[in-house]
Amino acid sequence: MDFEPSPIQRKRCNGIAEAVAERFTAHETRTDPKSLRVAWKDAAGIGLAGLCLPEEHGGGGLGALDTALSLEAFGRSCPDMGLVFGIAAHLLSCAVPIQEFGTDEAGRLLAGMASGDLIAGNAMTEDEAGSDVGRLRTTAVRSGEGYRLDGEKSFVSNAPVADVFVTYAVTDPSAGFLGISAFAVPRDLDGVVVGPPLPKMGLHGCLAARVRFDGCVVPAQYLLGAEGRGGAIFQHSMAWERGCLFAAYLGLMDRQLAECVARTTGRRQFGRRLAGFQAVAHRIARMRQRLESARLLLYRACWLLDQGRSDVTAIAMAKVAVSEAAVANSLDAMQLFGSSGYLAGTGIEEQLRDCLPTTVFSGTTEIQLELIARETGL
Structure with a gap:
């Protein structure tokens, strides 16, 4: 067992800490969309929005441990923990499953996510399905060349400023956990309705809101993995989030x-x-x-x-x-x-x-x- 960070790891983390301290010197919590976008671009300029994404998409190509070390440096130097949390959630619960399970069309979102031009929100939690993800009520029914999504998510971090949502819906009600599928849903699709920011006691730099899918037809190329793989995809993303965030x-x-x-x-x-x-x-x-x-x-x-x-x-x-x-x-x-x-x-x-x-x-x-x-x- 070697508990000593390598020179490369130490140099990377020191560089992140110094760059974050320079760009986020004031103890300021950004809550309006315009200033949040600026902060995201600043963080993305340091490489923080794409740490573990492939280099061909503008990411850092890092593994889990190096991603965690980088996020630790981010959290140490940035006084706005809401911003840190929002970027980490965008990367780990959204970008990771798109990278691992997305089609070429879905994968084209990754470059924008790494650059900070696109912000992502993870839409899983519902009023009756928090810890019990097997009780999802949002449905996805085949409709032509896509899927019609109907349902409402109760708490989506980054939602007020998000450009894409990684969401989960039931495609086969008879299959339980194995009947859940995952989608990358662009915000500009008809039927995506984002509610007002939710009042929270903390993490104010990460806005959250309810998101409703009202007859939203998602093209099939935005399905992540195969039908019924949503539960496994969610578990994979949670392994990265719980480990690295x-x-x-x-x-x-x-x-x-x-x-x-x-x-x-x-x-x-x-x-x-x-x-x-x-x-x-x-x-x-x-x-x-x-x-x-x-x-x-x-x-x-x-x-x-x-x-x-x-x-x-x-x-x-x-x-x-x-x-x-x-x-x-x-x-x-x-x-x-x-x-x-x-x-x-x-x-x-x-x-x-x-x-x-x-x-x-x-x-x-x-x-x-x-x-x-x-x-x-x-």
């Missing part, structure tokens, strides 16, 4: 830990540095332990992906470890900063709000624990 939160925790160290070594109470109190020092020590433990699990999960061994248990354990560490560390950071951490401006309260949904999106903690239990033989 959460590396961005390692970066956030790294930055957060440094901020807490600076705060407690620079502030004095009762004639002593805060860091001199054992209760404070031990809290920071636990923050570091959670971060380093989660990092090792995530790196291993991504390494397994690169070996062609998509280990469900390894990915689930990494996802649980990172998300629970992110929430726990953010709560500790709030305590260490005291009342100033509760105020807008320090970024501490924003970090907590941005970390809380990690135990819900990409599969809840409870679902991950079920996967781990099942793979353990229970």
